[in-house]
Amino acid sequence: MTSRHTRSKKSTIVRSFRRAAVTGTLRVVFRTLEHLAPEAGGQLALRLWCTPPRRRATAPTPPAGPGGAATFTGPYDGAAFTVAVDGGTVHGRAWGSGPLVYLAHGWGGTAGQLHGFVPPLVAAGYRVVTWDALSHGRSGPGALGPHRATLSEFADVLTAVVRKHGPAHAVIAHSLGASATGLAVLDGLPVNRLVMIAPLADPLPYIGAFRRALGIGPVVGDRLVTMMESLVGRSIADFDLGTRAAARPAGELPPLLVLQDRNDREVDPADGATMATAWPGRLHRTTGLGHNRILADPEVVRRAVDFVRETGTDAEPRRPALAEEMPPVSRAGGVMAGRPAMG
Template identity: 45%
Template sequence: MSASLQNSTIVRFISWAERWAPFLAVRLATRIWFTVPPPIPRERLPALPPGTSAPVEVHGRALHVVTWGTGEPVYLVHGWGGRSEQLGGFVAPLVAAGYRVIAFDGPGHGGSPGPRSTMIPELAEALRAVVAEHGPPHAVIAHSMGAAVAAHAVRDGMRPRVLVLLAPAADPRWVLDRFVRRLGGGARVRGGLERAIVRRLGLPWEAFHVPSLHRSTPVPPTLVVHDVQDREVGPEHGRAIADAWPGVRLLQTEGLGHRRLLRDPSVIDRAVRFVTDARTIRRPA
């Protein structure tokens, strides 16, 4: 949520409605929760290297998909409100290492059409559709909420040899707590919003709790990168995954925040080396 939204009449309305008409506060908070933020203007991001357009159709809409290179597939997954250009720094090093890189914009994100209201299962479905078109992943590199999307796809059968999770969002309840606070709501809004989300998704919150994924599904070797000064998705998210999953490597950076780590040469180099070192690892069963 943007700082401008925090100071808007929406926030003041929710603070008032929680006391006098909580159902209205919950209804508005639910709509905001599922609404995709305005797209990041492409001109604010580094241009992707020239690649091959390879649209993939999902429910009658063509996702924006671009590929580079040859070899085993490595998929790049952006976060909530993000777009594929944010992970463009990984393309050239991965291609040079002998991989085919596939980046896409999720439904309603970046250059992909779609409703402005979406959720993790729909984004995970888009990832699985792209994988079905381009082949089983050697690796998935995912940022922020994209890590939860990748984890959900793994829960539903996607089997990469390795994962790289960059500033991952691990626990949806932590995200919900922060969202409600920034929206100006309290316990009544939080409780009502949590119930509304579960009703719409048709799944319990535990289905989106990334640290507990390993209890029901084999998880591949994973590199987690999180900055200790990340103010959007706190470093406790990355640590929770590292503490829970077997075979996780945790790289903690300092001073890169939530997005600058996507452009940091040392982070990119570490991620590409982790992906390359896993060439001989078998996919989880």
């Protein structure tokens, strides 16, 4: 892990816990548990790691006009559905008709963050499916109980939703949702085209930053990783998406577009380049949109929809040059089990 990784990822996690005003207390607790009860320390660390940030709830907005499965007039007017995953109930909505495009939100987020993609996709002739992950939004708790989730669970939800609705022409996914989608595809989920917005390439640097932010010592830290692997039933190395993607034969993975803002403070902007190079795929950088506002940018939405609509030879995967293939958009002003400040 480079110092650049350390600086960028540590600042995000420390910021998250400072907002919760518990950093100092937790550092004392973990320092004590390191010597007296490392098993309890590992359990506490795992609980914190698997807890998405709580976001202020917003009241449902009534549709602006006649609703239904074939139109989008508001975030609550689509055809509602539920699907059972890992003992929990996932709630979602679908609009339009045609090839299926799935929209996957990030850690601590909700489907509503991606609703800007729905109208142009429906107008372009696609059926669009959105949902809240377990322990997020209007969906029920997952296997870990209320307000707890894992990256593996995100991937399981996507797979279950696709199984319910049909083969994925495309997935547009944000943050940890993008990482979960990459994991599902690498594990065998068929997808024709993939858009990753602000993805994480590998959870290990974030786990290291999490440990440093809370003063988690080596004994408790080792317990944390062991518990993570036991929880999801696989090695943490399986979540290194860049390494796994780079090892695949050329042309085996679906075409990929990565959209990443240079000023993202939630994930390392270098992760986008890692994914675009390893997959391989296209990388497009924006400036001044950050981690969440990028989802509402009209030009970002347009690029994603245009990529979903591409056909023919241009749809074939290709290894990008290090420079961006498209000019940047500039705006003024500017894993395993999840991660404390992402979504």
